[in-house]
Amino acid sequence: MKPKFGRAIVGGLVGTIAMTLMMMFVAPMMGVHMDIAKNLADMTGSSHAVGSAVHFLNGTIIFPAIFVFVLFRFIPGTALVKGLLWGGILWAMLEILVMPMMGMGVFGSSGPGMKGAVAALLAHLVYGASLGGITGWNSARSALTANG
Numbered sequence: 001m002k003p004k005f006g007r008a009i010v011g012g013l014v015g016t017i018a019m020t021l022m023m024m025f026v027a028p029m030m031g032v033h034m035d036i037a038k039n040l041a042d043m044t045g046s047s048h049a050v051g052s053a054v055h056f057l058n059g060t061i062i063f064p065a066i067f068v069f070v071l072f073r074f075i076p077g078t079a080l081v082k083g084l085l086w087g088g089i090l091w092a093m094l095e096i097l098v099m100p101m102m103g104m105g106v107f108g109s110s111g112p113g114m115k116g117a118v119a120a121l122l123a124h125l126v127y128g129a130s131l132g133g134i135t136g137w138n139s140a141r142s143a144l145t146a147n148g
Contacts, residue, residue, distance in 0.1 A: 003072050003079065003135045008064035011083070011134030015127035016059030022126060027119040032112050034119060039102055063090065064131060072135075083132015084125055091124035 023034040041051030067086050075082040095107045095117055104111030112119075 001079070001136065003068045004138075005065065005068050007137065008068045008131060008135045009060055011131040012060045012064035012067075012127075013056075014134060015087075015130030016056055018130055019059065019123040019127045020055070022119075022123045026122070027116075030115055030119050032116045032119045034112070034116065034123075043102060059127065064135075067131060068135065078132075079136020080129060080132045083128040083130070083135065085128070086131065087124040087126075087128020088121075090128070091121050094120060094124070 020036075023036060027034040036055050037048050037051035039051070040054045041048050044050065044054065063086070067083070071086060072079075072082060075085050077085070099108050099111065100106055102111075107114065108116040108120075
C-alpha cells in the first residue's frame with residue numbers, strides 16, 4: 001500500500017487534537033501539567049499562539065510528511081502499527097533530545113519526572129494510532145472486504 005499524504009494530514013490533525021486534549025484533561029488527572037504550546041513558545045521566544053501554531057504544524061504537516069515519504073516503507077507492520085511505532089519514536093526523541101533542551105532533563109528528570117514521561121508516551125501513542133489508522137483506513141477496509 002502506498003499511503004496518501006492527504007489522509008496522513010487528516011490523521012495528523014486528528015492525532016494532534018487528541019494529544020492536545022489529553023494534555024489538557026488527562027495529564028492533570030495523572031498529576032502532570034503539560035502545555036506544549038507554552039514550552040514551544042518559551043523555546044522560540046515567542047507567544048503562546050506561535051507555540052500552538054508550531055505544535056499543530058508539526059503534528060499535522062511535518063510529522064505526517066516524514067511518516068509517509070520517508071518512514072512508511074521501512075517501518076514494519078500494518079499502517080496502524082507503523083503509526084504507533086512512529087508515535088513511540090517521536091516520544092523517545094522528545095524525552096531524550098527536546099526535554100533536555102527545555103531544561104527538564106532526560107525523561108523529565110528535572111521537571112515532571114516519570115509521570116510526565118508516561119503521560120507523554122500515552123499522548124504520543126494516541127497521536128501515532130490516529131495518524132497510522134487514518135492513513136491506512138482504505139487499505140484496511142479493502143482487506144476486510146476482500147477477505148470477508
